[in-house]
Amino acid sequence: MDFSSLEEVKKKYSDFQKIFESGQKEKAADMLDELLCALEDNTPVRRAGNVYKDGHIGMTREDGRDIYMSLNHVMEYYIYAYYFKPQTDVRCTELPYGAYYRTYGELCLELGKYHGAEKAFIKAVGWNPVDLDAILGLAESYKYTNKIQRYLDTSKMAYRYCCTRATMARYYRNMGYYFLNKYETDLARACYIYSNIYYHTDNADSELEYLKSALKDETPDFSIRQMQQMFAENDVEPGPDPDTIGIVYRVGELMMEDKELKLAKDCFSIVYDITQEEKLGSLLDTMKDI
Numbered sequence: 001m002d003f004s005s006l007e008e009v010k011k012k013y014s015d016f017q018k019i020f021e022s023g024q025k026e027k028a029a030d031m032l033d034e035l036l037c038a039l040e041d042n043t044p045v046r047r048a049g050n051v052y053k054d055g056h057i058g059m060t061r062e063d064g065r066d067i068y069m070s071l072n073h074v075m076e077y078y079i080y081a082y083y084f085k086p087q088t089d090v091r092c093t094e095l096p097y098g099a100y101y102r103t104y105g106e107l108c109l110e111l112g113k114y115h116g117a118e119k120a121f122i123k124a125v126g127w128n129p130v131d132l133d134a135i136l137g138l139a140e141s142y143k144y145t146n147k148i149q150r151y152l153d154t155s156k157m158a159y160r161y162c163c164t165r166a167t168m169a170r171y172y173r174n175m176g177y178y179f180l181n182k183y184e185t186d187l188a189r190a191c192y193i194y195s196n197i198y199y200h201t202d203n204a205d206s207e208l209e210y211l212k213s214a215l216k217d218e219t220p221d222f223s224i225r226q227m228q229q230m231f232a233e234n235d236v237e238p239g240p241d242p243d244t245i246g247i248v249y250r251v252g253e254l255m256m257e258d259k260e261l262k263l264a265k266d267c268f269s270i271v272y273d274i275t276q277e278e279k280l281g282s283l284l285d286t287m288k289d290i
Contacts, residue, residue, distance in 0.1 A: 006094055009039065013100065020107070029111060032104045036123075039097065048080060048090065049129025051122045051138070055150050057129050057157050059084045066091050070098035070127035074263055075251040075270075079130045079161065082247050098127035102134045105141065114144040132161040139174060152178045160241050163248055164273045168240055169199035175236050176207060185211055187234060189220060190227040197224075240274055261290045 012035050020028035048069035050060050060067070066089045071077060077090065105120035121138035124131060139154040155174040162168045176191030189211055192204040208219050222230075228238045252267030265287045272280045 009095060025107065025111060029104070029107050032100070032107065036100060036104060043097070047126045049126050051125050055153050057125055057135065059086060062087065068093050070096055072099065072128070072131060073266065074255070075248050075267055076128060076130050078251050079244065079247050082243070083130065083160070098124045098131055098134060101127065102131065102137060105137050109137070109140060114141050117141040118145065130161055132158055132167060135161070136170060143177065148178065148181055159237055160244060163240055163244050163270055165199045168274070169195040169201060172198065173204055180207070185215060186220065187230060190222055190230050191236070193222060194227050245271055245274060261287065265290050
């Protein structure tokens with residue numbers, strides 16, 4: 001499959017979406033796989049990141065070329081610059097390669113093609129190593145292939161970019177699954193309870209019910225302090241990374257200065273979601289019609 005224009009690629013992706021929406025998921029997966037293979041052969045650039053053999057997510061090795069990154073939102077550009085400190089120019093791709101691979105990975109998970117999902121999410125992370133959904137998707141693929149230590153390590157790498165109540169809740173559910181797998185049931189329960197404090201989900205509730213039934217006892221009424229002490233003793237973060245929250249807020253300020261008000265609102269909304277800071281809430285009230 002050869003492409004002569006970006007429009008042709010976008011049309012092929014649109015064709016995939018139509019087949020997917022029709023319910024022909026196997027056929028859609030084959031179409032997207034074919035598209036991605038063709039793109040892979042025609043995109044010989046240095047990508048923003050890499051998942052190395054030990055599972056570590058890092059920057060690609062320096063080779064003198066500019067870096068190409070597939071963004072979902074402008075704040076990722078600044079988060080990448082802060083944590084990875086590239087020594088060369090970072091250019092944004094015209095096509096959303098990372099989103100294409102992430103979509104394929106999610107489809108593979110849905111179809112039970114877990115090794116295919118792993119490969120797709122690794123590619124997605126390569127295009128954008130701060131894409132939280134891609135990193136969490138990679139962790140999910142490790143869960144289904146029973147790579148529990150890799151699942152834990154990747155979930156911990158994802159933590160750094162969790163900056164909403166929903167994503168923090170997912171981090172704690174991941175930790176809960178890990179400790180449940182290790183038969184550390186009190187820790188698992190604490191993680192699921194803490195997850196629900198951030199963002200209540202049926203998933204966390206069902207895991208707590210499972211533990212209640214399996215252990216034949218009531219769910220402990222842990223205090224916040226008790227849970228945070230348990231986390232401190234077991235290398236589980238008790239809250240979001242303040243550096244990441246600070247970066248997102250600063251990007252909001254920069255977007256305000258550039259009159260990019262919708263992007264500014266996005267950033268401030270993310271920070272407000274996790275901090276509930278009163279002044280920020282008042283600022284967002286003035287931006288509600290943007």
